[in-house]
Amino acid sequence: MRLLIWLFLPFLAACNTPGHVFRGIDPVRVSIGKSTFDVRVDGTYAQAIRINPEWAPRFEAVAPRGAMAMQKVSGCKVARLWGDQAVMLARLDCGAGVPPLLPGxxxxxxLEHIHGGYGDLICLPRL
Incomplete structure (x- = not known):
């Protein structure tokens, strides 16, 4: 039994590892609602990895929070979103948006004042 634990330990350590496109990019940690994400941005693509445990999350419930996290970090709109409740990828539509958050x-x-599918996302650095 201990041998099995040692065999699977490297796989468990890789649960928050970014895809090959995002390797070497420092994540920005963002919490929105009850979800916390490590967000990485590379040009017009972004990846959000949910790092907190949630009981039986559905993609439909987590996706808006992941998209908001990617929008806040990149300063761009999410044009297309795909993935699952743990790892989401997005194609970004960058305009003159808000300044991005700092890596590290x-x-x-x-999320404040949702109206017609829109809302204000207010982010403050953790102390």
């Missing part, structure tokens, strides 16, 4: 910092974000 952790942020606490809250």
């Amino acid at each position: 910092r952790a942020y606490e974000c809250e």
